[in-house]
Amino acid sequence: MAGIAEVAARAGVSKATASRALSGTGYVSDATRERVRRAADDLGYVPSAGAVSLATGRTQTIGVVMPYVNRWFFAEVLEGIQRSLLERGLDLTLYDAKPGTEGRARIFDDFLARKRFDGLIAVGLEPVNQELERLTRIGRPIVSVVGDGEETSVVAVDDDYAARRATEHLIGLGHRDIAFVGGAPESHWAHVDQQRLAGYQRAMNDAGLADRVRHVHSPVTMPGGYAASVDLLGDARRRPSAIVGVCDEVAIGTIIAARRLGISVPSALSVVGIDDHEFADMFALTTLQQVPREQGTAAVELLLAEIADPPRARTRLRIPSRLIVRNSTAPMDGIDPGAPLL
Amino acid sequence: MAGIAEVAARAGVSKATASRALSGTGYVSDATRERVRRAADDLGYVPSAGAVSLATGRTQTIGVVMPYVNRWFFAEVLEGIQRSLLERGLDLTLYDAKPGTEGRARIFDDFLARKRFDGLIAVGLEPVNQELERLTRIGRPIVSVVGDGEETSVVAVDDDYAARRATEHLIGLGHRDIAFVGGAPESHWAHVDQQRLAGYQRAMNDAGLADRVRHVHSPVTMPGGYAASVDLLGDARRRPSAIVGVCDEVAIGTIIAARRLGISVPSALSVVGIDDHEFADMFALTTLQQVPREQGTAAVELLLAEIADPPRARTRLRIPSRLIVRNSTAPMDGIDPGAPLL
Numbered sequence: 117m118a119g120i121a122e123v124a125a126r127a128g129v130s131k132a133t134a135s136r137a138l139s140g141t142g143y144v145s146d147a148t149r150e151r152v153r154r155a156a157d158d159l160g161y162v163p164s165a166g167a168v169s170l171a172t173g174r175t176q177t178i179g180v181v182m183p184y185v186n187r188w189f190f191a192e193v194l195e196g197i198q199r200s201l202l203e204r205g206l207d208l209t210l211y212d213a214k215p216g217t218e219g220r221a222r223i224f225d226d227f228l229a230r231k232r233f234d235g236l237i238a239v240g241l242e243p244v245n246q247e248l249e250r251l252t253r254i255g256r257p258i259v260s261v262v263g264d265g266e267e268t269s270v271v272a273v274d275d276d277y278a279a280r281r282a283t284e285h286l287i288g289l290g291h292r293d294i295a296f297v298g299g300a301p302e303s304h305w306a307h308v309d310q311q312r313l314a315g316y317q318r319a320m321n322d323a324g325l326a327d328r329v330r331h332v333h334s335p336v337t338m339p340g341g342y343a344a345s346v347d348l349l350g351d352a353r354r355r356p357s358a359i360v361g362v363c364d365e366v367a368i369g370t371i372i373a374a375r376r377l378g379i380s381v382p383s384a385l386s387v388v389g390i391d392d393h394e395f396a397d398m399f400a401l402t403t404l405q406q407v408p409r410e411q412g413t414a415a416v417e418l419l420l421a422e423i424a425d426p427p428r429a430r431t432r433l434r435i436p437s438r439l440i441v442r443n444s445t446a447p448m449d450g451i452d453p454g455a456p457l458l
Numbered sequence: 459m460a461g462i463a464e465v466a467a468r469a470g471v472s473k474a475t476a477s478r479a480l481s482g483t484g485y486v487s488d489a490t491r492e493r494v495r496r497a498a499d500d501l502g503y504v505p506s507a508g509a510v511s512l513a514t515g516r517t518q519t520i521g522v523v524m525p526y527v528n529r530w531f532f533a534e535v536l537e538g539i540q541r542s543l544l545e546r547g548l549d550l551t552l553y554d555a556k557p558g559t560e561g562r563a564r565i566f567d568d569f570l571a572r573k574r575f576d577g578l579i580a581v582g583l584e585p586v587n588q589e590l591e592r593l594t595r596i597g598r599p600i601v602s603v604v605g606d607g608e609e610t611s612v613v614a615v616d617d618d619y620a621a622r623r624a625t626e627h628l629i630g631l632g633h634r635d636i637a638f639v640g641g642a643p644e645s646h647w648a649h650v651d652q653q654r655l656a657g658y659q660r661a662m663n664d665a666g667l668a669d670r671v672r673h674v675h676s677p678v679t680m681p682g683g684y685a686a687s688v689d690l691l692g693d694a695r696r697r698p699s700a701i702v703g704v705c706d707e708v709a710i711g712t713i714i715a716a717r718r719l720g721i722s723v724p725s726a727l728s729v730v731g732i733d734d735h736e737f738a739d740m741f742a743l744t745t746l747q748q749v750p751r752e753q754g755t756a757a758v759e760l761l762l763a764e765i766a767d768p769p770r771a772r773t774r775l776r777i778p779s780r781l782i783v784r785n786s787t788a789p790m791d792g793i794d795p796g797a798p799l800l
Binding site for chain 2: 177185186188191192194195198199202203205207208209210211212219222223226227232338339342369372375394395397398399
């Protein structure tokens with residue numbers, strides 16, 4: 117394969133000029149850059165990544181740390197990040213940091229310290245103990261997706277608002293016995309869970325329903341919501357008339373549990389979620405929409421801006437959710453529950 | 459931050475020896491390696507990635523190309539790959555190559571040609587036109603997960619066997635009108651679809667049911683299987699007594715459609731899938747199990763072996779699936795459909 121010397125010779129410039137033209141660092145006239153690029157194309161020249169990195173001080177790589185890749189939210193954010201980086205010719209190095217695993221410790225101890233990236237996007241990470249300190253000590257720009265820390269810029273939906281709006285929708289339909297399903301004190305999703313639970317509680321308080329507040333713990337997954345809802349709905353005496361799921365996956369688990377138990381949704385039970393998950397439409401789920409792919413895109417733009425021009429202050433991008441009414445919620449008094457609700 | 463010179467001085471060795479000890483290349487006694495490592499730890503020394511790459515000729519990175527990250531199979535394979543690489547201290551660079559997109563063209567034209575990896579795992583890629591030629595021209599070891607090509611080593615389940623076994627299970631229960639749902643001629647999952655469809659057809663032929671073969675096209679997703687099944691099941695005159703889904707996501711879409719239409723599963727309709735998706739248990743779905751996470755792990759082991767010692771022949775690892783009987787399938791004649799089937 118051709119080297120930089122062959123490219124320089126073909127373009128009629130010095131090796132240093134050819135190198136500058138191809139790496140995009142230092143001044144080269146447009147005409148020369150074009151000539152060198154054409155020579156490189158003609159010869160099939162591809163620069164060595166290691167050499168580019170040493171010459172420019174940039175790795176052309178963005179690191180992404182997330183605790184899961186096999187959950188809807190994380191996979192969608194990752195898609196958004198990947199697409200944005202691809203458009204800009206940047207590589208994505210993925211660090212899958214499952215909470216409480218040895219692998220996660222290794223990522224924080226070894227991998228991140230190698231700094232094989234120009235900047236880092238931390239998705240739903242909720243760093244614990246010394247992790248956050250280690251992250252900021254790396255000395256590379258970091259943007260968080262989800263989270264509430266002061267240490268990095270953040271892109272997130274307004275979780276408190278989303279849960280409040282979901283609860284108000286049910287209250288507006290006449291429901292009083294409204295339970296909140298999902299999340300647990302020890303959950304690794306603590307921040308999101310807590311914000312959403314707080315939004316539900318606030319809406320209940322504001323409507324004079326503080327004594328009806330009920331939080332049913334469950335893993336933040338569809339099977340988790342299913343199992344918790346089978347328990348909750350199985351006892352007819354304690355059954356609520358409406359449920360706010362901490363997210364759509366849990367809310368869909370609730371709908372599946374209700375169907376299994378012969379409880380009709382929405383005529384006997386209203387269910388609302390948060391997310392607008394890809395399955396929400398299939399289950400006719402009323403929900404508060406967020407678009408995680410756009411959060412991934414926004415995080416890339418914010419991070420690249422911070423790499424190019426280190427900011428003095430952190431950016432906090434809070435995205436409001438939109439209520440999407442489908443057919444899983446109906447008025448408490450059952451007046452024409454089949455009609456569309458707006 | 460400390461450099462290699464400080465590490466060498468502290469360990470009482472030459473810079474070249476310190477470099478060999480830390481990079482793992484060339485001979486260094488165990489005692490010396492240990493001494494250098496301790497010195498590096500004491501000083502908080504982290505080698506520059508670019509320098510390591512130039513010195514060893516290795517990037518310590520494995521590239522992963524896949525068409526989706528937000529589908530169960532791909533996300534699970536990715537988890538398996540990530541965990542295996544993490545254990546070995548290797549980075550994972552992700553290339554998300556959506557079929558037919560401009561981004562995919564760019565990955566094949568630019569990203570892969572940069573060779574910023576020691577080897578490549580191609581998951582469900584089904585390269586088209588010049589893509590395969592480009593992949594092999596990279597001159598790095600490649601292992602495919604899913605696929606049937608001769609050009610790379612392959613890790614895959616035996617899709618033909620899985621679909622045959624699923625169909626035979628239904629035939630054994632007395633079903634004759636068995637439809638196969640999912641996949642389309644133009645699908646990007648063409649290889650898997652075709653193998654599974656072929657396995658279904660073979661089982662039908664072997665049972666003298668060639669004239670009952672029916673393939674209902676649908677996108678290979680839960681909402682896709684749902685929509686196709688609403689159409690298929692809505693017409694009572696043409697309704698089959700059993701359905702093989704091309705994968706669990708499609709089969710679960712079928713179950714959701716049946717519930718929506720008031721068709722009882724399994725007493726009025728048997729449904730079997732392929733995968734053992736994380737939701738299979740929640741829908742009591744009978745299925746042929748595959749464990750994509752293990753395929754990811756196996757692909758890493760195979761790839762690292764090929765990087766260490768380039769093989770003369772390609773390895774083809776075909777994994778048989780196991781039938782898991784849950785409650786979505788029952789005998790045709792409805793004798794005690796609620797009883798567990800073994």
